[in-house]
Amino acid sequence: xxxxxxxxxxxxxxxxxxxxxxxxxxxxxxxxxxxxxxxxxxxxxxxxxxxxxxxxxxxxxxxxxxxxxxxxxxxxxxxxxxxxxxxxxxxxxxxxxxxxxxxxxxxxxxxxxxxxxxxxxxxxxxxxxxxxxxxxxxxxxxxxxxxxxxxxxxxxxxxxxxxxxxxxxxxxxxxxxxxxxxxxxxxxxxxxxxxxxxxxxxxxxxxxxxxxxxxxxxxxxxxxxxxxxxxxxxxxxxxxxxxxxxxxxxxxxxxxxxxxxxxxxxxxxxxxxxxxxxxxxxxxxxxxxxxxxxxxxxxxxxxxxxxxxxxxxxxxxxxxxxxxxxxxxxxxxxxxxxxxxxxxxxxxxxxxxxxxxxxxxxxxx
Ligand code: GN1
Ligand code: MG
Numbered sequence: 001x002x003x004x005x006x007x008x009x010x011x012x013x014x015x016x017x018x019x020x021x022x023x024x025x026x027x028x029x030x031x032x033x034x035x036x037x038x039x040x041x042x043x044x045x046x047x048x049x050x051x052x053x054x055x056x057x058x059x060x061x062x063x064x065x066x067x068x069x070x071x072x073x074x075x076x077x078x079x080x081x082x083x084x085x086x087x088x089x090x091x092x093x094x095x096x097x098x099x100x101x102x103x104x105x106x107x108x109x110x111x112x113x114x115x116x117x118x119x120x121x122x123x124x125x126x127x128x129x130x131x132x133x134x135x136x137x138x139x140x141x142x143x144x145x146x147x148x149x150x151x152x153x154x155x156x157x158x159x160x161x162x163x164x165x166x167x168x169x170x171x172x173x174x175x176x177x178x179x180x181x182x183x184x185x186x187x188x189x190x191x192x193x194x195x196x197x198x199x200x201x202x203x204x205x206x207x208x209x210x211x212x213x214x215x216x217x218x219x220x221x222x223x224x225x226x227x228x229x230x231x232x233x234x235x236x237x238x239x240x241x242x243x244x245x246x247x248x249x250x251x252x253x254x255x256x257x258x259x260x261x262x263x264x265x266x267x268x269x270x271x272x273x274x275x276x277x278x279x280x281x282x283x284x285x286x287x288x289x290x291x292x293x294x295x296x297x298x299x300x301x302x303x304x305x306x307x308x309x310x311x312x313x314x315x316x317x318x319x320x321x322x323x324x325x326x327x328x329x330x331x332x333x334x335x336x337x338x339x340x341x342x343x344x345x346x347x348x349x350x351x352x353x354x355x356x357x358x359x360x361x362x363x364x365x
Contacts, residue, residue, distance in 0.1 A: 016041020134229025136285025248301030
């Protein structure tokens with residue numbers, strides 16, 4: 001075990017002596033470790049939060065504390081197990097939600113929830129249905145949350161803001177890659193107006209903003225061994241936005257027949273069967289609370305978020321791979337192509353997606 005990591009973990013109010021610390025998971029942003037402890041004490045998740053991406057880590061941790069405490073109260077009121085169905089933030093010995101080390105890096109700890117499964121791919125419609133139910137429940141638990149939340153990443157799913165960054169990235173052409181990317185850049189430009197038209201509905205209030213997770217890919221959800229969702233993890237981006245994005249981002253992840261970074265584009269498409277299953281689970285929890293404009297744009301939100309992901313991966317490639325962790329030289333470009341293939345598949349199946357949403361909403365309203 002690295003002594004430096006142990007020293008950091010010891011800043012937090014942990015129960016039990018530390019026995020080991022190891023790397024964990026597949027996150028693209030933070031560095032994550034599991035801290036094992038002796039005897040019956042819980043184990044813990046220790047994370048170095050990426051301060052390049054999250055400019056105000058203490059404010060982010062304050063968001064997470066507020067939201068997880070609210071969920072904990074709901075779980076207790078419903079007779080559930082708050083240690084398994086809510087995340088628990090562990091403060092430092094002096095009561096802070098994160099620790100800043102000598103190098104200026106920010107660290108945070110949560111209780112590790114044992115005996116759970118995190119998937120990187122949804123392998124059955126049943127799992128997709130449970131995932132939809134789970135995020136629907138997460139949103140329902142936060143429906144009466146009224147405290148203010150900090151905007152941890154400015155304009156995170158705001159495509160108007162993304163286009164400002166995009167235009168700057170193209171003008172800068174930091175890695176000198178733009179001249180080889182005219183086709184890919186065209187994919188973004190040809191859809192600019194329809195994406196802005198969708199976002200205008202959020203800006204003018206037609207589509208309301210709510211408390212949303214904003215990063216609902218499947219490996220950010222913990223399942224129990226029966227395939228039931230315990231809770232959503234990775235709450236770094238919990239903020240006020242349109243809750244449609246939580247649906248759209250989950251569809252991008254659960255319904256992809258290939259991998260997010262598949263080199264073999266023939267494997268990549270959107271499974272309409274998985275879409276129907278996820279939609280059913282989600283609307284079983286949310287249909288009565290959503291307004292008509294939200295129902296009407298639910299299917300489009302999958303295109304919106306997948307498009308945004310194409311843009312973000314391509315923009316990072318243009319910037320010289322500064323944002324996402326990459327495993328090889330053109331990883332962000334491979335991701336761009338794979339997500340674009342998924343977007344095209346959604347566009348082809350869009351009328352069918354809309355029909356499924358309409359019929360499923362009618363069933364639960
Ligand atoms: C990042 O942190 P992680 O790996 O769960 C990213 C998401 C992207 C996702 C792509 C803060 O999620 O927005 O959709 O990668 N998180 C942040 O897989 O940018
Ligand atoms: Mg994650």
